[in-house]
Amino acid sequence: MDTSRLRPLFSLFVCFLALALSIPANAQDKTRYANIQEALFNSGNLSGESGPSNVVWINGGQQYSYTQRNSDTNASEIRSYDPASGEDELIFSTSDFNTPGTDETFQYDSFQWTDDSRFIVFQSNFRPIYRRSGISDYYYYEVESGELNVLVKDAMTAELSPDGSKVGYEREGDLYVYDLDSETETQLTDSGAKNFYNGRFGWVYEEEFGLAQAWSWSHDSQYIAYWQTDERDVKLFMSTDYSGTYPEYVEIPYPKVGADNPKIKIGVVNVESGENEWMDLDLQDGYIPRLYWTARPGTLATVWLNRPQNHLKLHFFDVQSGEGDLIMEEQNENGWIDVFDFFAGINHYFTFPKNLEEFFWVSERDGYNHIYRYDYSGELTNQVTDGEWEVTNIHAINPNSEYIYYTSTEVSPLERHLYSIKFDGSNKQKHTRETGTHSINMDENGTWYIDRYSSVDTPRQVELWSTTGEMVEKLVDNSEVSKYIEQHVYAPKELFTFTTSDGQELDGSIVKPIDFDPSQSYPLLLNIYGGPGAQGVYNSWESSGWVQYLAQQGYVIANVNNRGSGGYGGDFEKIVYKNLGHWEAHDFAETAKYLSSEYEWVDESRIGIRGHSYGGYMSSFSILTHPNVFQVAIVGAPVTDWRLYDTIYTERYMGLLENNEEGYAQSAPTTHAPKLQGKMFIAHSSMDENVHVQNTMQFVKALTDAGKDADLRIYPPGAHGVAYNRESYVLLYKTYTEYLEEHLKNLQ
Structure with a gap:
């Protein structure tokens, strides 16, 4: 497809949209959200289309499959697309099949391909257990014969x-x-x-190491390596939704700080002979968060972390004997060592190409996350990337051309861009061209990629590119978003940078009220998260319906990349080590004080803070430790004492309890409960298996013991998100908004 005519049109569209956003249009003539429910469920008009769904590169990366909903039949279709020829082919449609053994139309939750693209395995009837795992029925489909058959019922993973x-x-x-x-x-x-369990994790491994499947095929299909998980000595957490005459309780093995962890073994089974061999691992109360099949047949790599997660060892094992060798190790006395990034969806910092006896590791040993290249003896061949910026993801490694394709923060910590570089660190090339935050889906060879990106001035764009530099096709331009905001009020996100009183430069974002008038005075809400490695501010399109609704009601909404955030290097992130809460709250308070002093239209007497999960922890901690800055806190599902949270997450950032008892005490909102001066609203679910409602109950008692009051809402059936259906979701945000209206906006 000739894209040369598209680029001028797209550039014109972007310029037009930026101009439209910069003009103070008469907002009185534009449509507004009638209520909270409309704002929450119509935000898709602001985010727009996202392009092909469930993209999987097949046939060696020559095509990709994707799903779409047929507008005529409402059937879910799997199609394949060939970037070279432009050919689009229907592979599978649910309208053509009933669930085997029934008269009901077949439905599926997800699917996977064989490497040779002959078979598709479908996951259907998914029944969730934890965040990533659940029980499902599995079916397999042979593409050539067109036959759909039952594989297994009631399995966890396949x-x-x-x-x-x-x-x-x-x-x-x-x-x-x-x-x-x-x-x-x-x-x-x-x-x-x-x-x-054999081949299954318990709650803590799945939640904190980011994997649901606890086993892996070898490249030659001869072996399966797996985790054996023994949780029988892990203490149980019980919860209930209080329904019925005598409530039923759910029990989950959940290790809290200082308690016994699951016992782990790594086994390898020969699928033909059935012989099993245990790898000779000395865990020393540590973890095995990752295992990898190497390019060397019969050789398994395992990653070991000590319990505080600041000492890493990589071993190679002969799977027939179970004997292993230490290949490399790393220690960090001033922080933790990451093996995955929950917030960026990056599951692997190690990469083992299946046909190359080398491996690559993303490490911050020089202060920033960069790619390091090793041989199989554990010798460092070379550092591939370097600079005062961070590699955030490796997308493809091509052993033939010796190129690595990765995204990084080199342009700005607020943006993500795709680069390629030779194994030896030469010939670095930037592939993404437009300003903003780019999300990449690339084939394994680094030939083609789908680029989804946006900026504060540009709604999400979706493009198919070749790494030779040609845009193959503009998949989504979301021009309907610009049409929507021509007819509806819209408050764009603006970026700012400031320096704190202690000399740290921080990046933030702000959304001004609709009908903004600099001569008026407005309440400020910091809408934050703030957890280690997370990042709240990007150069990306603002599409939150609730944020837009608050802007319509006359609020200034802000966020900041506080210390502890990812993307800015090790010193910036790990300053929070063993001292959670302090620097994050300091930076939130500094942001509030900066905005209220820099802009006369921000009312320093009406400043609130809102967050959920770690954000709930930070909103409660911030109002308690900076009572002269924040007047209101909206607190969702908060950790209120890190001694009540799980081992893997907490000890990673706070160290072992016996080595940091004072740090644990000072990081707990319960410790600072007597300092509450403003208004606080807390929402939690009694069925939250992640952050237990015990946190909120102990916090409420600490407040009560100090003669302090807070407003509390319990949503019994909800999980960590508090809300459990459409009605409760609307009610939750309606309550949030009304609380801000009464206690912040109308504060006298």
Whole structure:
């Protein structure tokens, strides 16, 4: 497709939109949200289309498959697209199939391809357990014959073998393999029991190390490596939604700070012979957060972290003998070592190409996250990238061309851009061209990529590119978003930078009220999260319906990349080590004071702060430790004492309790409860399996003991998000807004 004519049109569109946003149009003539519900459920008009869904690169990266909803039949379709030829082909449609053995139209939740693209395995009837895991039924579809068959019912996870001949799965704590040709099932392990699993994680490993599947096929389809998890000695957390005459309680093994963790072993089973070998690991009360099959047949790599997660070891194991060698190790006395990024969706800091006896590691050993290249003896070949910026993700490694494709913050911590670089660190090239934050979906060879990006001036754009520099197709331009804001009031996000009183430069964002008048005075709400590694401010399009509704009601809404945020280097992020809360609250208070002193239209006597989860922790901690700055706090599902949270997350950032008792005490909002001066609203669910409602109950008692009052709402059936259906979601945000209206906006 010739894209040369599209670029001028797109540039014209961007210029027009930027001009439209800069003109103080008569907002009285534009449509406003009638109520909270309309704002919450119509924000899609601001975010716009996101382009092809569930993209999977197939046939060696020559095509990608994607899903779409057929507008005529309402069927879910899987299609494939060839970037080179432009050919788009229908692969599968739910309208053509009933669920095997029933008269009901087949539906699925997700799917995966074999490496040779002959089979698709569908996950259907998903019933959630934790954040990432659940029980599902699995079906397999042969593309050539067009046959859909039952694979297994009520399994936790399932995955096709790389050669496409078998499917492995975990069911009721044991591993199985199904041969697609002979249609036979073989059980690989037989020791599964209550709170004892082969190929399955418990809550804490899944939540804090970011994986739901606790097993992995070898590249040659000969072995399955797996975690064996023993939670029988882990103390139980119980919760209920209080329904019925005698409420039923849910029990979850949940290790809290200082308590016993699950016991872990790493096994490897030969899928043909059934022989099992345990890897000779000395955990020393540590963790195995990752394992990788190397390019060397029969060699498994394991990543070990000590319990405080500041000492890492990489071992290679011979899976036939279970014997291993230490390949490399790293220690950080001033912080923790990351193995994944929850907020960026990056699950792996190590990359082991399947046909290259080298590996790559993203480490901040020089102060910033950069790519390091190693041989299989553990010798550092070279540092691939360097500079005062961070590599945030590796998308593809091409052993033939010796190029790595990655995103980084080199342009700005507020943006993400795609680069390529040779293994030896030469020939670095920037591929993304437009200003803003880019999210990349790339084939494994680094030939094609789908680029989703936006900026404060440009709504989300979706483009298909070749790494040779040609835009293959403009997939989504979201011109309908600009049409929408021509007819509706819209408050754009603006970026700012300031320096704190102690000399630290911080990046922030601000949304001004609709009908903004600099001669007027407005309340300010800091809408924050603030947790380690997270980032609240990007150069990206503002599309939150609730933020827009608050702007319509006359609020200034702001956020800041506080110390502890990712993207700014190790010193900036790890200053919070063993001292959670202090620097984050300091920076939130500094942001509020800066805005109210820099702009006369920000009323320093009407400043609120709102957050959920870690943000709930920070909103409560900030109003308590900076009572002269914040008048109102909206607190959602807060941690109020880190001694009540899980081992892996908390000890990573706070260290072991016996080594930092004072730090734990001073980081707890319960400790500072007597300092409350303003108004506080707390929302929590009694069924929150992540941050237990115990946090809120102990906090409320601490407030009560100090003669302090707070407003409390409990949503019993909800999980960590508090709300549990559409009605409760609307009510929650309606209550938030009314609370701000009464206690902040109308504060006398």
